[in-house]
Each structure stands twice: as C-alpha cells, then as structure tokens.
Amino acid sequence: MTNELQGKIAAVTGAASGIGWASAQAMLDAGATVVLIDRDEAALNDVRQGYGERAIPLVIDLLDPAQCATLLSGILKRVDHLDIFHANAGTYIGGDFMETDEATIDRMLNLNVNVVMKNVRNILPHLIERGTGDILVTCSVAGHHPVWWEPVYASSKWAINCFVQTIRRQMIKHGIRVGEVAPGPVSSALLKDWPEENLRQAKESGSLIEPRDVADVIMFMLTRPRNVTIRDVVVLPSNFDM
Numbered sequence: 001m002t003n004e005l006q007g008k009i010a011a012v013t014g015a016a017s018g019i020g021w022a023s024a025q026a027m028l029d030a031g032a033t034v035v036l037i038d039r040d041e042a043a044l045n046d047v048r049q050g051y052g053e054r055a056i057p058l059v060i061d062l063l064d065p066a067q068c069a070t071l072l073s074g075i076l077k078r079v080d081h082l083d084i085f086h087a088n089a090g091t092y093i094g095g096d097f098m099e100t101d102e103a104t105i106d107r108m109l110n111l112n113v114n115v116v117m118k119n120v121r122n123i124l125p126h127l128i129e130r131g132t133g134d135i136l137v138t139c140s141v142a143g144h145h146p147v148w149w150e151p152v153y154a155s156s157k158w159a160i161n162c163f164v165q166t167i168r169r170q171m172i173k174h175g176i177r178v179g180e181v182a183p184g185p186v187s188s189a190l191l192k193d194w195p196e197e198n199l200r201q202a203k204e205s206g207s208l209i210e211p212r213d214v215a216d217v218i219m220f221m222l223t224r225p226r227n228v229t230i231r232d233v234v235v236l237p238s239n240f241d242m
Contacts, residue, residue: 137178
C-alpha cells in the first residue's frame with residue numbers, strides 16, 4: 001500500500017471488471033475507500049475479496065433511469081462523503097454501420113454518453129458543496145481520432161471528450177478537477193465485440209495494453225498537486241499503429 005490516497009473516498013462505475021476494477025484496485029492499494037458500482041453483484045463480491053470494509057459494493061443498473069438517479073444517494077448511504085468519482089462504465093460496438101441495429105445504437109449512446117452525463121450531474125452538487133473533488137471519465141483514443149470501423153463508438157467518445165473539456169471549465173470556480181483517460185485497445189471484455197480480424201491483428205502485433213496500465217495513468221492524474229489538472233491523457237500500446 002502506497003498511502004497516496006489514504007483517507008480518500010472514491011466511487012467507480014463499471015467496477016466489476018476491466019479498467020473499472022483496475023482503477024478501483026489501484027485506489028484501494030493507495031489507501032482509499034472505494035464504492036464499487038456495477039450491475040453484476042456476483043462479480044463485485046468476487047473482485048472485492050481481500051480488501052475488507054474499504055471495498056464497498058453498490059449494485060446499480062445504470063441503464064435503468066430510476067436506478068441511475070439513485071447513484072449519489074446510494075453512495076452516501078455507504079460512506080459519509082465522496083472525494084473521487086470515476087465514470088468508467090461503457091460498452092462497445094464496431095464494424096459496418098449498416099449492420100448495427102437501432103436498439104444497439106440506443107444502448108451504446110445511453111451508456112457511453114447519457115449515463116456519464118447524468119452520473120456527473122448527480123455527483124456534482126455534493127462536490128460543489130464540499131468545494132473540492134476529482135471527476136475522471138474513461139474516454140478512448142477513438143474520442144480523439146475518427147476510427148473508421150467504430151462509427152457509433154467513436155462518436156460516443158467524441159461527445160465525452162467535449163463534455164469533459166467543457167465541464168472542466170465550469171468546475172474551475174468550485175475547486176473540482178475534471179479529466180479523462182483515453183486508452184487505445186485494452187485487453188478487456190469490451191474487445192469481444194471487436195471485428196475478429198482486427199482483434200487477431202492486434203494480438204499478433206502486441207497492440208494491446210492491460211487495464212492496470214490505464215489505472216497507473218489514473219493514479220498519476222489523481223496524485224498531482226491540487227493546482228495541477230491533467231485534463232486528458234491518451235495512453236496507447238507502443239505497437240498500436242494509429
């Protein structure tokens with residue numbers, strides 16, 4: 001344990017796997033108490049083993065509007081305040097746009113864009129009242145570069161890139177830092193929806209990074225002095241040709 005976040009309380013969405021769990025685990029290892037938010041109760045209970053009372057599960061289906069609206073109240077039933085919020089939950093679709101059905105488009109935009117905005121709006125009054133805090137959002141390199149085989153996913157991440165950069169400026173006067181981490185391809189469950197040929201090529205060329213590599217960047221962002229904001233970091237596999 002490094003104790004860099006000793007005494008801090010964080011909440012992470014999509015915390016049962018991938019980048020969300022790696023982020024939560026890094027914060028736990030740094031001494032924080034972390035509210036782990038996911039719809040998969042069994043997975044939450046599995047990953048939190050070994051961290052005791054500092055790893056607190058909160059089961060919410062963020063795509064259910066009524067449940068989504070309970071985010072802050074659910075957190076504050078379990079902890080007395082919040083210092084850090086990592087909006088990480090998201091989903092992926094790629095491939096030919098004309099082969100993507102409308103329900104899938106709705107689900108992706110709801111989770112990748114609408115839920116993130118609603119979660120941040122839900123959390124902000126608490127942070128504004130406290131006059132401090134950190135909001136981090138998982139974006140993607142696809143939010144900075146128009147990836148042609150990801151027209152819906154990339155568009156959702158471009159929206160989030162804009163959201164982060166505008167909200168950051170609105171929150172300056174409240175002492176709240178807002179930033180994003182924008183990874184390239186990460187070895188996680190999201191890749192199951194990659195086009196098979198793209199995934200094969202990425203694996204063969206070593207063009208993937210691990211969730212813990214992204215978590216390292218998140219820890220760097222969180223541990224800067226309060227007068228320093230890391231607004232956005234693009235973190236790529238060294239062999240990723242984009």
